[in-house]
Amino acid sequence: MESAAVRQAVADAHRREWARVLAATVRVARDLDLAEECVQDAYVSAMDAWLRQGVPANPGAWLTVAAQRRALNAHKRAATLRSKLPLLVVPDAGDDPGDDAGEEIPDDRLRLVFTCCHPALAREAQLALTLRLVCGLTTDEIAHAFLVSEPTMAARVTRAKKKIAAAAIPYRVPPLEQLPDRLDAVLTVVHLVFTTGHAAPTGPGLVRADLVDRALDLARTLCALMPDEREARALLALMLLHDARRATRTAPDGRLLLLEEQDRARWDRPQITAGLDLVRAALRGGRPGRFALQAAIAAVHTEAPTYAATDWRQLRGLYDLLLRAWxxxxxxxxxxxxxxxxxxxxxxxxxxxxxxxxxxxxxxxxxxxxxxxxxxxxxxxxxxxxxxxxxxxxxxxxxxxxxxxxxxxxxxx
Missing domain, CATH: 1.25.40.10 (Tetratricopeptide repeat domain)
Structure with missing residues (x-):
């Protein structure tokens, strides 16, 4: 098989499968750094193996098996060292370490998001670790998302990992009744994943569709997991309304099109309808949160028949409320x-x-x-x-x- 085709297949698998492979490997490795190292090794080995054998029908499954095997081998080789490392999943006495203690959360990626958002870590560390581990973003990409320099972000991630090691923080999946305590951090992470994909900070394309789709999947799972959480519905609404314009944000020649230049007839109407329904539900039942207000702003833009007909006064009022809330x-x-x-x-x-x-x-x-x-x-x-x-x-x-x-x-x- 051509090496260029294999390189492209590995790159595609990195964009689409990184989070699933890492989350599945975490269960076996039971250590954050070990899991990440094994997944990285699996991607490197894929280049050689796929050149010889061809790209497998299910690249994600191939990578997961390869990474998990490396983790199991590492445990066999370094049992004594492993006991000194912070465990990501600490089994109760008598439990099988391979058991899944978090069946309440049906998506491995979302399970990993919740574990990264441990309340013992600072919010910036929670967000940076999740973007690194769940999304596979580079330090430079994360730095752009946080509006800081790359060395600053690298130091922040290093400090977070050192805190995990020094404090021996056990990364357990919280029971359902504890999930709301981590909800705001998780929503912030998912939103940051979406915005990083919606307007990619670096690269040749305006949109990173893999990150946008990953954020939408996570938001939908959150809504199913916690159907009564208004801000979870609001976040999904916000992302649906923004993403409904995806096909119209650039011209056929790749040129950026501003909102006033976009063909509104080509916006995704079923997605807009779903988003507007979620906005209305999120605005009912009390003071709106920051995601509900952002979703309401997106709804005003979406419902305007033309750019000139946009209700700018209403938007200013909504931004006044949002600025007070956030x-x-x-x-x-x-x-x-x-x-x-x-x-x-x-x-x-x-x-x-x-x-x-x-x-x-x-x-x-x-x-x-x-x-x-x-x-x-x-x-x-x-x-x-x-x-x-x-x-x-x-x-x-x-x-x-x-x-x-x-x-x-x-x-x-």
């Missing part, structure tokens, strides 16, 4: 975009200039790109050009960078 600089920046439509670009520019002092947005290319667009609309063209250049320097996604470069080139001399 005081994030990214939320504030998105609110400024809505202010530009409701009150004009000058009012929005003042808000964006205030946000420019926030160090959390120092590497966030959407800040200078938003500022550039506002300056362009105000006919401050030299300042707009400088802002576009700043955004281009920070942007590592090729589709978005090409869009920014075309905007810069279109400015009059």
């Amino acid at each position: 005081p994030s600089p990214v939320v504030a920046l998105n609110r400024a975009v809505v202010v530009a439509m409701s009150d004009g670009p000058s009012a929005a520019l003042a808000l964006v200039d205030e946000l420019a002092a926030d160090p959390r947005l120092a590497s966030y290319h959407y800040l200078p790109s938003t500022r550039a667009d506002l300056l362009r609309r105000l006919h401050r063209l030299p300042d707009a050009a400088d802002a576009y250049r700043a955004a281009i320097a920070l942007c590592d996604n090729e589709v978005e960078r090409a869009f920014l470069e075309s905007r810069l080139a279109s400015l009059p001399e």
